[in-house]
Amino acid sequence: MLEFLGSRAPLSILEFFCKNPQKEFYSKEIGEELDLSKATTIKWLKRLVEKGILTETSRGRKKIYRLRWANPFARQMRVILTLSKLIPTLENLTNLRAAYLTGDSAKGTDSPDSPVELLILNRGSEERVRRALDDVSSKIGRSVEARIMTPLEYADLASKKPALHEKLEREKIRLTFPRR
Numbered sequence: 001m002l003e004f005l006g007s008r009a010p011l012s013i014l015e016f017f018c019k020n021p022q023k024e025f026y027s028k029e030i031g032e033e034l035d036l037s038k039a040t041t042i043k044w045l046k047r048l049v050e051k052g053i054l055t056e057t058s059r060g061r062k063k064i065y066r067l068r069w070a071n072p073f074a075r076q077m078r079v080i081l082t083l084s085k086l087i088p089t090l091e092n093l094t095n096l097r098a099a100y101l102t103g104d105s106a107k108g109t110d111s112p113d114s115p116v117e118l119l120i121l122n123r124g125s126e127e128r129v130r131r132a133l134d135d136v137s138s139k140i141g142r143s144v145e146a147r148i149m150t151p152l153e154y155a156d157l158a159s160k161k162p163a164l165h166e167k168l169e170r171e172k173i174r175l176t177f178p179r180r
Helices: 008-019 027-034 038-050 072-090 103-107 126-140 151-160 162-171
Strands: 054-059 062-067 096-101 116-122 144-149 173-175
Touching (some): 008 027, 008 038, 008 062, 008 072, 027 038, 027 062, 038 054, 038 062, 072 103, 072 126, 072 173, 096 103, 103 162, 116 126, 116 151, 126 144, 151 162
Parallel strands (some): 116 144
Antiparallel strands (some): 054 062, 096 116, 096 173
16 A cells, blocks of 8 residues: 555565564565565665664674664554555444544554554444454454444543543544545
8 A cells, every 4th residue: 555655665674674573684584575686675774774764783794684663753654554554444344433543553662463452433333343343353464452432432431531531532543534
């Protein structure tokens, strides 16, 4: 979904590191995994290191690359990649008033094996939404943990659990869908 942003190579490399944020890789491993030439891989790794998105460490004659968590762009790129997978799969749900990415998923600090956290405001059957979320989970390759409420229940949350409501309001990212 993100190919419109430009060259495939840097996007592939960024996505690769966002899927493996705690791991280190040699340039050869990255090139082979992504089917990129050695020159293309090295060129883009060098640029990503210059921008502070990746770190580079020498081990003997080889260089090892890793995602640099301290860089806010790296964290936001993880959020964008999560959104790029969620939006096309969620937009087919009917009766969905709104869906929000929340928690560590919205901050870009989630681990690849942690669930994607969602807040869903729904007027239809909760069971139907849960079944649809199982499909979403299989399509994006991650489990989905959803807090499903009606819009009225969410409004009531402000008085019943103000700390939780404030936290959700502060960190949520709205997933908007085209109206049909």
